[in-house]
Amino acid sequence: MPSGRIGEDVSDSASHELLSDQELLSQFAHGDRTVLDELFHRYSKPAYRVAYRLLGHEEDALDAVQEGFVKALTHLAGFEGRSSFKTWLLRVVSNAALDLGRQRGRRETLSLDGLDRNQLSAASLLTPDEADRGLERADLRALLNQALATLSDVQRQTFILHADAGLNYREVAEAMNISIGTVMSRLYYARQKLRAFLTERAIV
Amino acid sequence: MRYDEQQSSRPSPEQLAAYADGELEGPAHQAVETWLTDHPDAALEVEQHRSLTRAWKESSAPEPSAEAWRHTLRAIHQRLQPRRHPFNRRWLGVALAGLTAAAVVAALVAPRFLAPPASVIPTQPVTSAPPEEEPFPVVEAHEVIIISMNPNDSEALVVAQPLQLSEIQLVTHEDIEIIEKANPNIKLEDWGTPMIVDPLAFGGK
Numbered sequence: 001m002p003s004g005r006i007g008e009d010v011s012d013s014a015s016h017e018l019l020s021d022q023e024l025l026s027q028f029a030h031g032d033r034t035v036l037d038e039l040f041h042r043y044s045k046p047a048y049r050v051a052y053r054l055l056g057h058e059e060d061a062l063d064a065v066q067e068g069f070v071k072a073l074t075h076l077a078g079f080e081g082r083s084s085f086k087t088w089l090l091r092v093v094s095n096a097a098l099d100l101g102r103q104r105g106r107r108e109t110l111s112l113d114g115l116d117r118n119q120l121s122a123a124s125l126l127t128p129d130e131a132d133r134g135l136e137r138a139d140l141r142a143l144l145n146q147a148l149a150t151l152s153d154v155q156r157q158t159f160i161l162h163a164d165a166g167l168n169y170r171e172v173a174e175a176m177n178i179s180i181g182t183v184m185s186r187l188y189y190a191r192q193k194l195r196a197f198l199t200e201r202a203i204v
Numbered sequence: 205m206r207y208d209e210q211q212s213s214r215p216s217p218e219q220l221a222a223y224a225d226g227e228l229e230g231p232a233h234q235a236v237e238t239w240l241t242d243h244p245d246a247a248l249e250v251e252q253h254r255s256l257t258r259a260w261k262e263s264s265a266p267e268p269s270a271e272a273w274r275h276t277l278r279a280i281h282q283r284l285q286p287r288r289h290p291f292n293r294r295w296l297g298v299a300l301a302g303l304t305a306a307a308v309v310a311a312l313v314a315p316r317f318l319a320p321p322a323s324v325i326p327t328q329p330v331t332s333a334p335p336e337e338e339p340f341p342v343v344e345a346h347e348v349i350i351i352s353m354n355p356n357d358s359e360a361l362v363v364a365q366p367l368q369l370s371e372i373q374l375v376t377h378e379d380i381e382i383i384e385k386a387n388p389n390i391k392l393e394d395w396g397t398p399m400i401v402d403p404l405a406f407g408g409k
Contacts, residue, residue, distance in 0.1 A: 033284065040277050052265040062268060062276045070283045141263035162225075163260045169227045184218040191221065191256060 068093030
């Protein structure tokens with residue numbers, strides 16, 4: 001969570017906290033740029049998690065967050081209130097991340113080449129005591145990100161909006177303009193593929 | 205969310221996954237729970253879904269530094285800053301848009317008054333090259349959804365209302381019988397692709 005609110009004094013921050021997203025957006029549309037800090041405070045973290053999972057690189061993820069916020073707030077007319085601002089923003093951010101990934105290529109921050117086979121055991125990843133198995137968090141992330149890369153764009157986007165942004169099925173459906181049944185189906189098959197990828201790396 | 209089917213038969217894999225995610229409510233949730241009670245071996249499948257979710261959460265990215273967050277927010281503020289110019293661009297923009305629109309209308313309307321009579325239709329193909337192709341609208345604005353755009357193009361994209369043309373029919377040259385010589389610059393024999401025919405332009409109905 002960003003520490004502190006840049007550019008806001010205490011009174012602005014306190015009053016903006018009490019406003020709904022709709023009220024903040026209305027003030028923003030009328031030229032009040034100070035509400036941007038509150039919107040950023042509310043949604044930068046899930047936006048970053050989504051972007052990072054899609055791009056695998058901190059700097060690129062922050063660029064995607066920046067791009068997503070700018071696009072969303074520049075095109076507020078396109079936000080017709082059919083979903084919450086959060087779900088709409090996260091869709092814009094995830095699309096920005098996918099575009100950025102196509103332009104720049106996905107840059108992983110950790111290579112798996114040097115890892116011992118024992119560390120790549122899929123079974124150890126799927127039990128509650130992963131930490132006790134000695135698999136570092138970064139190693140786990142790199143392996144799961146590799147698994148994520150095997151999904152199609154829409155499966156990946158659906159899964160990340162649910163698993164990383166914390167959207168429930170209905171919110172994911174709104175964000176992606178699909179039915180809840182499609183969300184269920186995509187999530188199920190995304191998980192199947194992830195598990196298959198991880199299972200292939202299990203020590204037999 | 206409601207999944208109202210009574211689960212006398214096995215829940216679908218998607219429903220089991222939704223149950224594992226805590227997304228089922230009411231009767232649907234109860235039905236899956238009842239079925240799981242009767243089929244305890246299926247609890248493993250539910251646990252596998254949950255363990256993948258746990259592993260996913262534990263692999264979440266480290267937080268950027270406070271300075272990285274501040275930098276990002278500053279950049280957003282800067283990009284959303286309204287542009288200021290020494291003179292009033294708004295009215296200049298309106299004037300330029302008006303002049304451009306007038307020029308476009310004049311360019312489109314003038315040929316109708318300066319064109320040769322509608323009865324003049326070529327009887328023989330001529331050797332000169334076909335007229336240079338001009339872009340023409342084939343859809344209306346409401347039929348277009350811009351999914352994504354390169355930010356560099358955001359200043360250049362122009363979306364306008366289509367021209368009010370008469371009823372358009374799409375035909376190939378095989379569908380046309382040449383009656384009289386019209387525009388000598390038209391060469392028909394190489395036009396295997398469909399072309400737009402505006403009947404009024406050729407005196408048609």
